[in-house]
Amino acid sequence: MTVAQAAGKSGALEKYEAVIGIEIHCQLKTVSKMFCGCSTDIDGAAPNSHCCPVCLGLPGVLPTINKAAVEFVIATGFAIEATVASTTRWDRKNYFYPDLPKGYQISQYQLPLAANGRLTFDTSDGPFTVRVNRAHLEEDTGRLIHQDLDGRRVSLIDFNRSGMPLMEIVTEPNIRTAEQARRYAEELRLLMRTIGASDAEMENGQMRVEANVSIRPIGREAFGTRVEVKNMNSMRAVERAIAFEIERQAVAIDAGESIHMETRGWDEGSQSTYHMRPKEEENDYRYFPEPDLPPLLTTPEWLAEIKARLPELPATRRTRYREAYGLSAYDAGVLVNDAAATALFEGALAAGAGVPAKLLANWVTGEYMRLAKGEGSGGSTDPAELAALVKLVAAGAISGTNAKEIFAEHFASGAKVAAIVESRGFRQISDAGALGAAIDTVLAANPAAVADYRAGTLAAIGFLVGQVMKATRGQANAAMVQTALRERLDKV
């Protein structure tokens, strides 16, 4: 694969290779905050309504560890085949900012919970493995809100977010294209949702992706000057922002300009990155071990327990779908990448003994996902009902066309499949006598098509099948119609 493929537009890109590292912050789905008992249910809550002395950093308060948050990071560590620390420690990252109530953030610097992991996923160029440097736990900051109040420009602080548990996952700089970067973020998001560690919605900041992007002439070892890209609020934005940045840097270097260490933001409107602030030197955060928290020992028993609780991971599931059900890699991917689709598929398989898995998968990735993503898709699907429907289709008891109608009605109203079939009178006409009458009528009414077919325009049969289906209001068994038509037309 090439850089040009990722960034696309400039021939100059053939000369350069991009070096990309990704940092992702995920808000962990715990009931309480990282170091206090406050609820994490802060979405839409009034400012500063979810705070206590601890997450406000009042004088004298001390942090206590949220075990669930630690377990989510350990689970993530196992899921990315990382080394999980037997002893981990907390460090203070010291800096001054109004949204940081203690003047330091409790994080992990020297001994992260998980290190040296990897994540493999499919790209348009085949499988790719991102090496993960570390996954560690830290606390979130409050939020500054700048606004005009009584004619003055003021900054208000909402500490609801302060102390929310965050997992930071940092990759090695072994990503080479914008697509790989997006796919990595997507796969990690899926992993978070599968484990239940995070809802990882980018739109509301539960998952924040930052990219470090540099380019270098193909074949050169030394890294170029790195630029940090932020404010990417969707997966599409991740890919576009990185592609833009690679292109921008290539054009700049080709024009003899130099790249500056800086932080750039992605602007959705102009589809370009813009300068946010220079990054001359690394800040000195004066990290040191958090004296208020003893080191945490992760016993082998505890680790084994967390590992045993891990659900089936996306990669394993895709392989199983291919191998056990004969699904294509593409279908397996589409199914597994959508948690609701996976649940429906698994539920229908469990509910309907003997339901053909491959046909079921087609229904889930086809009709279900189409409806679920549709306008105002307030509907739902009962896995058992979908299984019943697919079995009717497989048995030839109802036509594909009618099955889609039945499914749509079930999706919208929740009515049972059997009831819909009954009330609509959908029953496939597979009776040769009944079909024969309809076929005779159609043949008599369409002499031109009959003549075309006999003259060698075999495609005319499609038109005739359609006419029979129309005459039977879609209830005819299309395969039987075609066979019967051929028999009659070829006979004479």
Add this chain to the structure above:
Amino acid sequence: MNDLTRLSAHEMTALLRSGEVSSQALTEAHLAVAERQNRALNAWLAIYRADALAQATAADERIAEARHEGAAALNALHPLCGVPIGLKDLVSVKGGQATAGSKILQGYIAPFDSTVTARLRQAGAVILGKTNMDEFAMGSSCEHSAYGPTANPWDLTRVPGGSSGGSAAAVAAYHVPVSIGTDTGGSIRQPASLCGIVGLKPTYGRVSRYGIVAFASSLDQIGPFARDARDAAILLHAISGRDARDATSAPVEVPDELLKLPTSDDEAAGYLRGRRIALPREYFVEGMEPGVAARVREAVAAMEQAGAKVEEVSLPHTEYGLATYYIIAPAECSSNLARFDGVKYGLSDRTSGEYIADYLRTRGAGFGPEVKRRIMLGTYALSAGYYDAYYLKAQKVRTLIKADFDAVWAAGFDAICAPTSPTVAFPMGAKMADPVAMYLSDACTLPVNMAGLPGVSIPAGLSDGLPVGLQIIGAPWSELSMLRLARAYEGITARAPWRDLEPAELQLTDDPTTPSPIERKERLNAGASATGSGKA
């Protein structure tokens, strides 16, 4: 009852339970003397008359109810029920101030109780008020308080020690029988020594730090001041124990025997028989006042006489204690004090319109010189490129200091005896111009914090009319046996003439013409600047 303020806490307990005295009466008597004498001592930053009397009423009701229920219910009450107590002004009390002796926390009202406060409330203790201290517990004389120094009741021109000087002076002056202090490098033991009372720094992790304004998290411990070992034990019992809110508090049992130290002097003295006491030669340092060394050696000799076996030992890394302490403690404080930025509470200067400039103004105006000095020391020690050479190295030396002590315990010693402070109470202003001289006040106490050990200072007589403290250092979690030793020493010296002495200048504190410590300090400063201008 001639003067209720002369009672010890355990004497109060007995009288309260028998109904001979009410907590109301006790509280009123102590409030009266504290209010009357505070001008001359400046031991209190806040006196909570109304709240204290309300708590006393509640305690009286609890005691009456228990008495009605019978002896078992009465014994189930904590001995501190109805007993007045003072808290160092860095202990959070819901609805009250917690200035930590600093201007930067002026106006801050704690919206929650510290765990120590909650446990004292549960015991039924009556919180009389908040005591003066060196700013953020940094200092050894109480002169670094933003609210003026505290005077030593033995000599009002001298310091009470620090940082918990207010708590020590209040107990020495009979304003309360017991009080709470904190000890990061000697801040309980050194003022106890200088004020002639008992002060105990527990094993690190014994008492929850939740709600105590932090100085240096890995060194801070909360502990009792009292006028005798039994009262110190009772207060320690009330505040000790694992707290889910403090991850560094240890799940170690609190022995109920702390409430049952011997009442009889002879019985108490018997505990010394066969005890092995170590005398570390490095603690009799150069610069130690001969009178102090003499009293300590006499105390140890008296213990030997009573059956203890005393041997000299070496704690070879003692000389590095001060240097390493002044890296670790400032490093932690530079981070702990970062939260005082004027954004959320306390002093706030928002005139610049730019947040970093506002921080600088707020912190510049809010912190005193000693606090600034330590923040700068600590920030430097943690900076990139210096971390390994200072902070990390200091942590390594810290483990060596701890190993010195471990060797003593491994050799089978029950306790280490040493001076608490190299000097008796020194005159106000004597060490303010020389930070290192001030730091040396804690040379004998801070290694104990570095090792996380318990240590208690008990009165061991006078030198030039001023109290000398004997420090007893124990193995981790050995507070009970340390206090039995302390009680034993009280037993063998019960008839010593100095035991009957009250602080020499206590009478002066009732005299309205006696200058207040704030006035004394102003005079000193005026004198110093006069000298200064003379030089210029």
